[in-house]
Amino acid sequence: MAGTQQSTDRYDALFIVSFGGPEGMEDVIPFLENVLRGRNVPRERMLEVAHHYEMFGGVSPINQQVRDLIEVLRPAMDDAGVDLPIYWGNRNWTPYIPDAIAQMRKDGVRSALALVLSGYSSYSGCRQYRENIADGLAEIGSDAPRIDKIRVFYNHPLFVKANVERLQTAIARLPAEHRDSCQIAYTAHSLPQSMADTSDYVKQLQETARLVSEGAGVSPERWELVYQSRSGRPQDPWLEPDILDHLDALAQDGSKAVVIAPIGFLSDHMEVLFDLDEEAVQKCAELGVAMQRASTVGTHSDFVAMLVELIQERLDSDQERRAIGQYGCNHDVCPMNCCPPPRRPTSGSQGSARPQSGAS
Structure with a gap:
C-alpha cells in the first residue's frame, strides 16, 4: 500500500x-x-x-x-x-x-x-x-x-547493511573450515594519488569497510582496503595496494581463504567482472587460496x-537524515573547491589504455 x-x-x-x-x-x-x-x-x-x-x-x-x-x-x-x-x-x-x-x-x-x-x-x-x-x-x-x-x-546505515549481507553471503559460500578465519579484501577503483589527496575518497572507503566489518563480525586484523582497475601513466603514483599484489601477500602470509568485497562499486559492471571474476579468480587458483567474491549492492x-x-x-526538510560512524551526513551542496580535477599528462606523455576511474 x-x-x-x-x-x-x-x-x-x-x-x-x-x-x-x-x-x-x-x-x-x-x-x-x-x-x-x-x-x-x-x-x-x-x-x-x-x-x-x-x-x-x-x-x-x-x-x-x-x-x-x-x-x-x-x-x-x-x-x-x-x-x-x-x-x-x-x-x-x-x-x-x-x-x-x-x-x-x-x-x-x-x-x-x-x-x-x-x-x-x-x-x-x-x-x-x-x-x-x-x-x-x-x-x-x-x-x-x-x-x-x-x-x-557511503555511511548510510542501509548501504552498510546491504553490504554486510552481501559479505556474509559470500563468507557462507566458503568451505566451513575457512569461514571464521578468511581474510576480507575490500576493493575500490584506484585513483591517481594526486586526486585521492584532494578528496575524502580513501577516508570514506575506509569508513565503509570498517562499518561493514563491524556489522559482519569481522575483526580488524582480518580485513584490508585494496584497489583495482588502475589506469593512467605507469610513472604516475596511484592508490595501492593492487588486489592482485594483495592476494600474493596473503598467500605468502599463509592465508587459505579470502572474500573479495567490491564495496567501491554499486553494480557488477565490466571492471568487477574482468578484474575480479577473471584475473583475481585465476590468481587465487594459482596460489591455492580459496576465494569467494561478494556481490555489489545492485538492487x-x-x-x-x-x-x-x-x-x-x-x-521534506523534516525527513530524518541518516548516517552512522564517525563523520555524519555529507553535504548536499559541494563547496567550490571540492574534489578538484586532476592534472592531465603533458602532450608528450604516454598513457595506459585502461579507461580512467569509473569505467564499466
Whole structure:
C-alpha cells in the first residue's frame, strides 16, 4: 500500500546519472574513444582494452543494471508516496546526459534531483558528474531545469547493511573450515594519488569497510582496503595496494581463504567482472587460496530503500537524515573547491589504455 503522498514542490523529476557502457561489439571502440577523449593514449593500447569487452560479447552490464535498478526503484518510490518521473543519462554512452536534460525540458521539468550512481567523493565519482550536468544545462540555455545532486551515501546505515549481507553471503559460500578465519579484501577503483589527496575518497572507503566489518563480525586484523582497475601513466603514483599484489601477500602470509568485497562499486559492471571474476579468480587458483567474491549492492532491497530515503530527505526538510560512524551526513551542496580535477599528462606523455576511474 502506498504511503502518504509527500509534497514534491521543490522537485518534479528524478535524474539517474551513470557512467554508461557499450551494448555490442560495434559500440566498444566509440565508447572507449569517449572515455579516453583528451588523454594521450596510443590506439593500440585502447585496442587491448577492447579485447576485455570482446570476452563478454562487447556488452558491459552497466546499462542493463541501471534499467534493473529503475525497475525496482519505481515501485519503491510509489510505495513511499514519491511521485516523480525518472529520467536517466550517462557520461559516456547512450542515453547521454545532455539528451536526458533536453527531454526533461521538453516535458516541462523545472527542477530535478540527480542521483549519481557513485557512493564516494572524488573528482571522477562526484565533481566530474556535476560538470557533465552543468555542460548539459549550458547546451539547453536559460530555460534548462535546475538540477541538484543527492549527497554521497557511503555511511548510510542501509548501504552498510546491504553490504554486510552481501559479505556474509559470500563468507557462507566458503568451505566451513575457512569461514571464521578468511581474510576480507575490500576493493575500490584506484585513483591517481594526486586526486585521492584532494578528496575524502580513501577516508570514506575506509569508513565503509570498517562499518561493514563491524556489522559482519569481522575483526580488524582480518580485513584490508585494496584497489583495482588502475589506469593512467605507469610513472604516475596511484592508490595501492593492487588486489592482485594483495592476494600474493596473503598467500605468502599463509592465508587459505579470502572474500573479495567490491564495496567501491554499486553494480557488477565490466571492471568487477574482468578484474575480479577473471584475473583475481585465476590468481587465487594459482596460489591455492580459496576465494569467494561478494556481490555489489545492485538492487538489494536495503540499497533501494536507502535511495528512496535520500530522495525523501530532499523533498521534506523534516525527513530524518541518516548516517552512522564517525563523520555524519555529507553535504548536499559541494563547496567550490571540492574534489578538484586532476592534472592531465603533458602532450608528450604516454598513457595506459585502461579507461580512467569509473569505467564499466
